[in-house]
Amino acid sequence: MNNTFELKKGKIVFDQDKILITDNARNLKRSRLLSSCILILFGLYNLMNFFKHNDIHAQWSGISIGILGLIFLVIAILMNAQSEIYLKDVKSMKVRRIFFKDYFIIKLANNRSRQVAGIYNAERLEEYIKTISFPK
Numbered sequence: 001m002n003n004t005f006e007l008k009k010g011k012i013v014f015d016q017d018k019i020l021i022t023d024n025a026r027n028l029k030r031s032r033l034l035s036s037c038i039l040i041l042f043g044l045y046n047l048m049n050f051f052k053h054n055d056i057h058a059q060w061s062g063i064s065i066g067i068l069g070l071i072f073l074v075i076a077i078l079m080n081a082q083s084e085i086y087l088k089d090v091k092s093m094k095v096r097r098i099f100f101k102d103y104f105i106i107k108l109a110n111n112r113s114r115q116v117a118g119i120y121n122a123e124r125l126e127e128y129i130k131t132i133s134f135p136k
Contacts, residue, residue: 036073
């Protein structure tokens, strides 16, 4: 059975004991970290405006934007961008459709996850995942 799956920008190759993924996950992780830090800074800026002008709207918008930025920061930190994943480190693998886009989600043993987007043939990947046995 063919063990190479094409992505919109890259590919996934299943070897005997590892999964090789070539995509732009590192750039996406950097941009998520940067944008969440910008959200946190914008929330702090709104809180400073509250202390300066005593505007109640600046307080609540600053708090909500800051908390939202912190949530996005934690999610971005928990995402993994490895290009080589050993099967002994994998807890589970599945294909999910989120907002009309197919994602290949790999849950790792260290409670992180690796998401791959833009799969061309998700049904064939799902069938291939069913045939893989995980080493213990």
